[in-house]
């Protein structure tokens with residue numbers, strides 16, 4: 001899932017990569033990733049920040065910041081990202097979402113910072129009821145509500161401390177420069 005999603009600014013020219021094989025990340029609140037992105041950023045889906053296409057099908061892409069060539073840059077391997085706070089959701093089209101390589105955002109936008117990447121935040125009611133056959137339906141409902149609150153508290157305790165950006169990611173977001181394409185068309 002990824003438990004908490006705060007939004008942060010990503011400047012035009014910011015370097016990033018797709019996470020390999022992020023399909024196993026359980027969604028937050030049942031939202032699609034582009035819906036999560038819209039809900040957390042207050043923006044509407046439009047152009048892809050990789051290719052600039054505004055007609056393509058948009059999905060929320062799982063990304064990590066940086067080229068991978070500098071010390072502290074996150075890995076793109078989903079296994080090494082699991083449970084951590086290095087993954088973000090960016091507005092990417094379904095075509096670019098499947099590409100490997102190093103990208104630069106073609107415009108400034110916002111991205112959603114995920115914490116607890118890949119962790120399933122859903123309390124499994126079916127499993128709980130199966131484990132407690134002695135409870136009546138009313139008792140089960142009460143118990144599940146109580147367990148859900150406890151589980152939410154556990155997730156909050158566990159992942160809330162991750163909310164701060166990793167130092168390297170903060171550095172990348174701070175230092176992003178306009179892409180080469182825009183340098184030639186803009187004066188400073």
Ligand SMILES: [Zn+2]
Nearest residue numbers: 048051093096
């Ligand atoms: Zn694209």
